[in-house]
Amino acid sequence: GNSVTQMEGPVTLSEEAFLTINCTYTATGYPSLFWYVQYPGEGLQLLLKATKADDKGSNKGFEATYRKETTSFHLEKGSVQVSDSAVYFCALPLDTGRRALTFGSGTRLQVQP
Amino acid sequence: ETGVTQTPRHLVMGMTNKKSLKCEQHLGHNAMYWYKQSAKKPLELMFVYNFKEQTENNSVPSRFSPECPNSSHLFLHLHTLQPEDSALYLCASSQTAGPGELFFGEGSRLTVL
Numbered sequence: 758g759n760s761v762t763q764m765e766g767p768v769t770l771s772e773e774a775f776l777t778i779n780c781t782y783t784a785t786g787y788p789s790l791f792w793y794v795q796y797p798g799e800g801l802q803l804l805l806k807a808t809k810a811d812d813k814g815s816n817k818g819f820e821a822t823y824r825k826e827t828t829s830f831h832l833e834k835g836s837v838q839v840s841d842s843a844v845y846f847c848a849l850p851l852d853t854g855r856r857a858l859t860f861g862s863g864t865r866l867q868v869q870p
Numbered sequence: 871e872t873g874v875t876q877t878p879r880h881l882v883m884g885m886t887n888k889k890s891l892k893c894e895q896h897l898g899h900n901a902m903y904w905y906k907q908s909a910k911k912p913l914e915l916m917f918v919y920n921f922k923e924q925t926e927n928n929s930v931p932s933r934f935s936p937e938c939p940n941s942s943h944l945f946l947h948l949h950t951l952q953p954e955d956s957a958l959y960l961c962a963s964s965q966t967a968g969p970g971e972l973f974f975g976e977g978s979r980l981t982v983l
Contacts, residue, residue: 789970800960800974802872851915856901856970857926860913 758852759784763861766844770837770868778832778864780821780847790814790823790830791848791858801846804832837868873897876961876975884983885951891978893944893961899973900966902944904936907958907977919944920966951982 764779782790789808793801805814807823807830814821819834830847847861874895883889895902904916918926919938933955935947944961958979962972 791971793974798976800872800874800876800976801962801972802974803971806971846913850970855926856964856966856972857903857915857918858970858972859915862912 759788759849759859761847761849761859761861763845763847763864766863766865768864768866770866772839772868772870773836774868776832776834776837776841776866778845778847778866780830780832780861782828782830782847782849784828784849785853787825788850788853790821792819792821792830792832793846793848793860795844795846795863797843804845837866839868839870842866842868872973872975874961874963874973874975876959876978878978879976880979880981882981882983883948883951885953887951888947888949890948891946891959891961891980893946893975895942895944895961895963895973895975897963897973899963900941901964902938902941903962903964903972904944904946905960905962907960909957913960916946948980951980953982956980956982 761782791806792804794804805816807814810825812823821832844863848858851859902919906914916930917936937945958977960977961975
C-alpha cells in the first residue's frame with residue numbers, strides 16, 4: 758500500500774516567518790495528495806490538495822506542489838500567523854482504487870507573537 | 871461546520887460499560903469511515919462503509935462494533951473496552967467517485983477508566 762512520511766515536530770516559528778513542512782510519499786501510480794490541518798480540540802479539515810503531478814494546491818496562503826520526481830508534497834507558507842498554530846497532516850489514498858486515506862504522523866506548528 | 875456531526879463530543883466510561891458513538895453527515899456522501907487518533911500515533915483507519923455495506927475492517931478488536939443503517943448515519947458501539955482504547959474517534963465521509971477528499975467530524979474524545 759501507499760505510505761507517507763512527514764517531518765517530526767514540533768516546529769516553533771515567530772509570526773511572519775517562512776514555513777516549510779516536508780512530506781514524502783511512496784505510492785503506486787500517481788494518486789491525489791492532501792494536506793489536512795487540525796486545530797486544537799477539533800477534527801481534521803482539508804487545507805489543500807493536488808490531483809496530478811506538477812499541480813499546485815493552495816489555500817489560506819499555504820501552497821504545496823505535487824512533485825513526482827522527488828515523490829514530495831512539501832507544505833509552505835510565506836508568512837505564518839499565530840492563528841496558523843495547529844497540527845498539519847500529509848495524506849494520500851491507502852492504495853489504488855481505495856478511497857480511505859493514510860496519514861503522516863502530523864507536524865505540530867506553534868507560532869509565537 | 872464541515873457537514874459531519876459527531877456525538878457525544880466527550881465520553882467517559884468504565885471497562886464494563888456499553889456505549890455508542892454517533893456520526894451523521896449532511897453532505898450526500900455514500901462512504902463513511904471511522905478513524906482512531908491516539909496520542910503520539912498516526913491516525914488509524916478502523917472501518918469503511920460504502921452504500922451501507924462494510925468494505926473494510928482494519929483488524930479492529932470485536933469490542934468495537936460498527937453499524938451503518940443508511941448512508942447518512944454511522945455508529946460505533948463500544949463494550950468492555952480497555953484503558954488503551956482511550957482516544958479521539960473521528961468519523962469521516964466522502965463521495966464514491968472523484969479525487970478522494972474526506973470530510974471529518976470534530977471527533978468524540980473517549981476516556982476509558
